[in-house]
Amino acid sequence: xxxxxxxxxxxxxxxxxxxxxxxxxxxxxxxxxxxxxxxxxxxxxxxxxxxxxxxxxxxxxxxxxxxxxxxxxxxxxxxxxxxxxxxxxxxxxxxxxxxxxxxxxxxxxxxxxxxxxxxxxxxxxxxxxxxxxxxxxxxxxxxxxxxxxxxxxxxxxxxxxxxxxxxxxxxxxxxxxxxxxxxxxxxxxxxxxxxxxxxxxxxxxxxxxxxxxxxxxxxxxxxxxxxxxxxxxxxxxxxxxxxxxxxxxxxxxxxxxxxxxxxxxxxxxxxxxxxxxxxxxxxxxxxxxxxxxxxxxxxxxxxxxxxxxxxxxxxxxxxxxxxxxxxxxxxxxxxxxxxxxxxxxxxxxxxxxxxxxxxxxxxxxxxxxxxxxxxxxxxxxxxxxxxxxxxxxxxxxxxxxxxxxxxxxxxxxxxxxxxxxxxxxxxxxxxxxxxxxxxxxxxxxx
Amino acid sequence: xxxxxxxxxxxxxxxxxxxxxxxxxxxxxxxxxxxxxxxxxxxxxxxxxxxxxxxxxxxxxxxxxxxxxxxxxxxxxxxxxxxxxxxxxxxxxxxxxxxxxxxxxxxxxxxxxxxxxxxxxxxxxxxxxxxxxxxxxxxxxxxxxxxxxxxxxxxxxxxxxxxxxxxxxxxxxxxxxxxxxxxxxxxxxxxxxxxxxxxxxxxxxxxxxxxxxxxxxxxxxxxxxxxxxxxxxxxxxxxxxxxxxxxxxxxxxxxxxxxxxxxxxxxxxxxxxxxxxxxxxxxxxxxxxxxxxxxxxxxxxxxxxxxxxxxxxxxxxxxxxxxxxxxxxxxxxxxxxxxxxxxxxxxxxxxxxxxxxxxxxxxxxxxxxxxxxxxxxxxxxxxxxxxxxxxxxxxxxxxxxxxxxxxxxxxxxxxxxxxxxxxxxxxxxxxxxxxxxxxxxxxxxx
Numbered sequence: 105x106x107x108x109x110x111x112x113x114x115x116x117x118x119x120x121x122x123x124x125x126x127x128x129x130x131x132x133x134x135x136x137x138x139x140x141x142x143x144x145x146x147x148x149x150x151x152x153x154x155x156x157x158x159x160x161x162x163x164x165x166x167x168x169x170x171x172x173x174x175x176x177x178x179x180x181x182x183x184x185x186x187x188x189x190x191x192x193x194x195x196x197x198x199x200x201x202x203x204x205x206x207x208x209x210x211x212x213x214x215x216x217x218x219x220x221x222x223x224x225x226x227x228x229x230x231x232x233x234x235x236x237x238x239x240x241x242x243x244x245x246x247x248x249x250x251x252x253x254x255x256x257x258x259x260x261x262x263x264x265x266x267x268x269x270x271x272x273x274x275x276x277x278x279x280x281x282x283x284x285x286x287x288x289x290x291x292x293x294x295x296x297x298x299x300x301x302x303x304x305x306x307x308x309x310x311x312x313x314x315x316x317x318x319x320x321x322x323x324x325x326x327x328x329x330x331x332x333x334x335x336x337x338x339x340x341x342x343x344x345x346x347x348x349x350x351x352x353x354x355x356x357x358x359x360x361x362x363x364x365x366x367x368x369x370x371x372x373x374x375x376x377x378x379x380x381x382x383x384x385x386x387x388x389x390x391x392x393x394x395x396x397x398x399x400x401x402x403x404x405x406x407x408x409x410x411x412x413x414x415x416x417x418x419x420x421x422x423x424x425x426x427x428x429x430x431x432x433x434x435x436x437x438x439x440x441x442x443x444x445x446x447x448x449x450x451x452x453x454x455x456x457x458x459x460x461x462x463x464x465x466x467x468x469x470x471x472x473x474x475x476x477x478x479x480x481x482x483x484x485x486x487x488x489x490x491x492x493x494x495x496x497x498x499x500x501x502x503x504x505x506x507x508x509x510x511x512x513x514x515x516x517x518x519x520x521x522x523x524x525x526x527x528x529x530x531x532x533x534x535x536x537x538x539x540x541x542x543x544x545x546x547x548x549x550x
Numbered sequence: 551x552x553x554x555x556x557x558x559x560x561x562x563x564x565x566x567x568x569x570x571x572x573x574x575x576x577x578x579x580x581x582x583x584x585x586x587x588x589x590x591x592x593x594x595x596x597x598x599x600x601x602x603x604x605x606x607x608x609x610x611x612x613x614x615x616x617x618x619x620x621x622x623x624x625x626x627x628x629x630x631x632x633x634x635x636x637x638x639x640x641x642x643x644x645x646x647x648x649x650x651x652x653x654x655x656x657x658x659x660x661x662x663x664x665x666x667x668x669x670x671x672x673x674x675x676x677x678x679x680x681x682x683x684x685x686x687x688x689x690x691x692x693x694x695x696x697x698x699x700x701x702x703x704x705x706x707x708x709x710x711x712x713x714x715x716x717x718x719x720x721x722x723x724x725x726x727x728x729x730x731x732x733x734x735x736x737x738x739x740x741x742x743x744x745x746x747x748x749x750x751x752x753x754x755x756x757x758x759x760x761x762x763x764x765x766x767x768x769x770x771x772x773x774x775x776x777x778x779x780x781x782x783x784x785x786x787x788x789x790x791x792x793x794x795x796x797x798x799x800x801x802x803x804x805x806x807x808x809x810x811x812x813x814x815x816x817x818x819x820x821x822x823x824x825x826x827x828x829x830x831x832x833x834x835x836x837x838x839x840x841x842x843x844x845x846x847x848x849x850x851x852x853x854x855x856x857x858x859x860x861x862x863x864x865x866x867x868x869x870x871x872x873x874x875x876x877x878x879x880x881x882x883x884x885x886x887x888x889x890x891x892x893x894x895x896x897x898x899x900x901x902x903x904x905x906x907x908x909x910x911x912x913x914x915x916x917x918x919x920x921x922x923x924x925x926x927x928x929x930x931x932x933x934x935x936x937x938x939x940x941x942x943x944x945x946x947x948x949x950x951x952x953x954x955x956x957x958x959x960x961x962x963x964x965x966x967x968x969x970x971x972x973x974x975x976x977x978x979x980x981x982x983x984x985x986x987x988x989x990x991x992x993x994x995x996x
Contacts, residue, residue, distance in 0.1 A: 204580055211804070213659050261809070
């Protein structure tokens with residue numbers, strides 16, 4: 105890369121899609137999401153036309169708070185040379201995530217982490233574009249030492265040392281090429297969440313299950329947790345449509361107490377759920393451990409991670425045997441840098457990583473993570489599957505490529521983070537054309 | 551209270567004091583804090599001139615992000631009747647902290663929690679003023695049932711049920727009056743952090759220790775964690791000044807790894823520290839548990855809480871025996887409502903609550919919490935002490951009243967949350983007089 109290329113401008117937008125008008129994406133806790141993102145664009149003085157784009161997923165109100173968070177970070181990035189960032193990425197990462205005044209409003213959690221992640225996603229997108237490679241390939245082509253140079257091991261050395269991480273990466277190095285070739289041919293398995301949002305009627309449920317089966321899906325996730333009798337009825341409908349040979353997962357979105365989670369899942373065990381996702385507060389490591397212990401005899405795994413705030417929490421979930429499926433997210437923790445540390449910890453503890461996706465651009469981003477995980481870290485697809493949700497793809501510049509219910513590796517350089525130009529204009533909140541029109545029609549209040 | 555009184559206006563200000571210019575408040579992680587707050591003012595249509603004031607402490611940059619968080623919450627509070635809020639406070643609290651779109655940017659952590667707390671602090675201040683009582687007295691005069699009506703037990707019932715909380719409160723009810731009378735006479739013990747900030751020279755250390763001894767202080771806290779040899783030298787200086795009969799606490803402000811914390815404290819054990827505060831990441835429950843286990847034979851307790859994000863984390867710290875001193879904060883978690891649930895859990899687990907204070911208005915606020923804890927929950931002062939830091943008090947309308955190194959109970963109605971009118975004007979960032987003047991003098995860049 106050009107040695108003197110500098111970051112000269114960072115722009116941030118509040119982009120919202122009015123998904124709540126149709127009930128897509130609804131669950132027991134998030135009853136009316138407007139799928140949204142704070143969207144960062146990083147520009148340099150290279151004159152090569154390359155921009156880094158970085159979204160962080162949100163669900164409507166509050167996106168403007170994340171935008172304010174991004175604005176607070178901009179002064180610490182603009183003016184830097186990209187070579188200085190990418191050449192010692194772990195040091196830059198720590199400076200950004202531990203800024204001496206900003207860390208108070210986290211630290212490393214909530215709004216400031218979402219904002220940091222948008223900036224980091226844009227930086228990684230830029231790096232991959234400059235390298236002329238899709239993000240997963242940029243990572244796969246790095247040496248173990250280069251990969252470690254982007255990771256900050258602060259607060260996790262009691263679970264994973266740098267030396268242990270090096271050993272994991274080195275052990276997989278000689279066989280990387282085989283797995284990469286296999287991946288290009290077969291892709292990485294996916295599951296669908298589009299069939300069973302909580303807001304869907306029984307008829308819609310049936311229709312969507314039938315359609316998904318026709319498309320070759322074999323793993324299905326349903327939303328539960330608002331009402332037990334409803335859940336039983338809906339699970340019956342889904343099982344009657346998909347049969348007993350398909351995999352069914354359940355997602356409660358943090359609705360329960362610890363004992364309630366155990367009782368409720370005992371009632372639903374007859375439908376053979378593969379996992380129960382987010383049964384309780386995402387912060388409750390010990391609660392998840394208790395549920396894991398209670399549900400293990402029933403063959404039900406505990407899955408969580410989409411709202412897990414950082415590597416320190418993931419570390420504890422692993423140490424406490426509190427999850428059996430680790431659902432990494434591409435927008436909540438500190439970018440690829442922190443994601444890598446979590447994927448490496450999961451490998452050490454023998455827990456499969458099954459990324460959270462859906463929302464705005466999450467499918468597009470996370471597939472890069474699983475590709476890397478498979479080629480360089482876990483070395484297997486056994487028990488691994490990426491979430492897939494089909495809506496909003498018309499707005500994405502490089503939408504996921506699904507074949508035979510599998511994600512195919514993206515070939516276009518970058519992190520697949522871009523929204524289409526027209527969408528970036530029309531859906532800016534509140535001044536974009538679509539929002540102004542909806543307001544005029546009385547469908548929303550701005 | 552007037553049945554129809556409505557909240558008609560909420561204002562929020564970004565207030566910053568340029569404390570970094572003199573090194574006050576510096577520690578191993580927060581090297582240059584400008585003590586600040588997002589400051590909320592709630593007004594009603596009662597025509598009685600009463601306003602609710604609610605600060606949430608920050609340390610400079612990022613305050614504007616918390617202000618954005620408050621603005622996102624305002625639409626959910628303006629227009630409500632105060633009787634509806636205070637009459638069923640737990641329900642209002644859950645609606646505010648679990649708003650279906652806003653919860654995504656937390657949930658219940660970081661910026662959105664700090665913002666929520668500012669709003670709740672203002673509501674509690676308003677309630678106490680309407681009742682014509684200082685906040686601690688408002689709480690002390692409530693029946694156990696009234697107290698429970700403000701608490702949301704979601705996510706903590708595996709550690710403390712509503713019924714158990716009721717038993718704790720009822721057990722103390724008949725002897726409340728004795729303790730209240732005792733408190734009015736003797737106050738509640740305090741310790742000083744003003745003697746040993748990390749940025750102070752050895753000479754300043756000595757001077758400040760001598761002055762504090764003269765003022766009757768017997769508990770002292772020093773900041774450590776940047777350099778072991780420096781810490782040893784500074785601890786020697788402090789012990790040589792205060793002697794062996796006084797209590798010395800140490801605070802690392804999250805600088806270490808788990809094993810490093812244990813090693814470092816073994817080296818400092820000769821100075822007989824009573825506790826080590828925030829040795830590692832505030833999110834690391836299991837790490838704190840490991841440190842607690844290792845330091846117990848040395849008689850060193852583990853203290854944490856000022857950056858503990860919510861009741862779910864405090865629950866786990868208690869369940870895992872990861873802290874022996876619980877440092878509740880008045881501005882980080884969800885207001886008095888959530889503080890009460892934590893104080894009750896601490897009582898059940900037999901752990902003393904020693905509030906975090908200092909910063910902007912924290913001393914003023916937290917003393918109300920300890921007064922309540924003593925009279926209604928713990929029933930004892932044994933091993934309990936409130937942090938005290940003396941700077942910035944010239945800006946506070948109702949500064950803490952310290953007598954014989956003890957906090958005396960505030961008698962003025964409200965939650966002691968108010969800044970003086972002139973300070974509210976002069977220190978608004980960046981347009982206030984003081985900041986404009988400092989910029990003109992080239993001392994700060996706005």
